Amino acid sequence: MKNYSIKPPQIIISAFLITLVFLAYTLEMNLVILFNESLVKLVMNGVLVLSLIPMLNVGAGMNFGLPVGIIGGLLGMCLAVNFRMTGFHGFFMALLFSLIICALLGWIYGLILNRVKGREEIAGTFIGFSFIPLMNYFWTLAPFQNREMLYPIGGQGLRPRISLENYFNNILNNLYVIRLGDIEIPVGLIGFFALIALFLYWYFRTKIGRATIAVGENEAFSRLSGINIAQTRLIAIIISTIIAGFGICVYTQSYGFIQLYDEPLSMAFPAISAILIGGSTGKRAFIFEAVLGTYLLQSMYLLTVPIANEILIPELTEILRSFITYGIILYALLVRERRRNNG
């Protein structure tokens, strides 16, 4: 954090955000409610963003294969719902199931990525893309029994949207909410987020965590100093996948529905753009950058919806979102590769 400096994308996004807040103020929207929502949105998407950090730091690049971890988390939740586990017990078991599944998936994913060293990003993109239709088979054919998850007609195949109403909907969102006037602070939700951030902080302090950073910075040098490169990379990728699984669990309990089938297809890009807006160069990332980037991006999304509706072009929100997402990723690719080429 010592040499943290503000970079052009952050200036642009911050300026845009201030303009939006000003616009929202002049359009007489309730800024307090928007602030409350922004805290929820931060954690809802933040864990997915945190999951990118180990892979970035080990030098495996931006994890465009995020759907792999997301699907592990979705499967974990589906299992918990299938066994009708409710409340905290249900959410905890969902996390446990997704931990096991994601560890396994992450291990396979890591082995593949170790074979394509140097092209992890493009390979990850298509591993994620091709894993989704493969899992669509599973969602359609797997023998789940809970009728609330299955298509009402025919009784086979999971619904694209499974309601968590009777299970663990908003379980973290409603945990220890502190109210200061109109401001609501969901302490439980933020606490869970902090827990994962702390875990990452601790991980990078351990021996293996230091090795992770060393491999990311200079692979040839770390090999000379006796670090097992393949193993270090594998561990970082597994951790990334597990946190991605947790991330989708947190996202889903806040959203209220398990979204299956093609839904994870485009989830990697907003998460990646968030960490890049936070100031990461796409080579090294800090927890602080993930938090800052997610907060800036999510608050901006939150503000553009009502404003775009106000000026009667509702599609504008979605277009602006994708424009910012892909624009920032392209910018990061350009800056990172130019640095690499300059030595």
Add this chain to the structure above:
Amino acid sequence: MRIKQQAKGFINSEHLVPAIFILLSFLAWQYSGLSGNFVLNQVITRFIRDGILVLSLIVPVVAGMGLNFAITVGAMAVQTSLLIVIGYQVEGVPGIILVIIIGVFFSALLGYLIGHILNRVKGKEMITTIIIGFLFNSIYQLIFLVGFGTIIDVPNKDIILTRGIGVRNTVDLGMYRDTIDKLWLLKIGGIEIPLFMILIVLLFAGFIFYILRTHFGQEVKAVGSNTETSEILGINTNMIRIKVMILSTVLAAFGQLVYLQNIGMFDVYTAHLNTGVISCAALLAGGASIKSAKIRHALMGIFLFHTLFIVSPQAGQNLFSNAALGEYFRSFVAYGTIALALIFNVKHENKYKKPVQKPEGV
């Protein structure tokens, strides 16, 4: 040992991938219960629609830039020019000529831009082209969903949504339909062969064949095989790469034009979305890799890939009584082919060549 080597020689992707596709399509066709004539007619139609798009991928691969997923940008360029021409109601032959002129202009300009971008991200071209495709898609949407009717005034109100802002989801190309599709139609039994359109696709194939044998083509090959050596030989690598991208994008624009006029309808916001992935998968299905692609790979790949594409939903319906499973299989084949090509090719590359950091001083 020798047997093993021979086996390795046979089981390389150039033979193995098409063999798998032939096997899969044959099995899926058997289960689909579709008649051979129907499948063949469909495949010929797809061959015409997607032929030039797949061909446009060859030159970037030869230049060592990998699969160019940014051909969607070329597709969007020609769609833009179509919308402009329809918006200003230029009909008939002058309309088509105008579409081609504006489309080539836009795609050449964008190709130049993409080439410049790719010169700054050497070694990461493919992921960059994907992101470029997505980014231009959002710019395209911004122009036609928000810009048309507000900033840009369009005389033809038929293509504008009723609220007065943005282009409709589908635009009819009735005024251009069936102009060249049914030319020189040959009927053998139940099979219809539109000879003229097939000749056009083959003409483009011949054009690429010719280009790769000119002086420029030799330079492209040199750049593809070794950047540093070609730099020493006095070839302006960056300029060659930019020219390659311009060529690829312009060809993609022509490809999308043929595709759209063959369909006769034009989904403004979705027609171009899958062109990149499907064309790349088709090229790989023919036995190409991300390091080498020949015209026969492209021509064969379209046949193999689209046969599987046509028969798999019906096969899914008959096997599992669920057509959606066939759909999933289709997208799995499209994405999976590319994923496997990347995984195996990079492994191959790492084995024979140590990764070299390019001292490209900019």
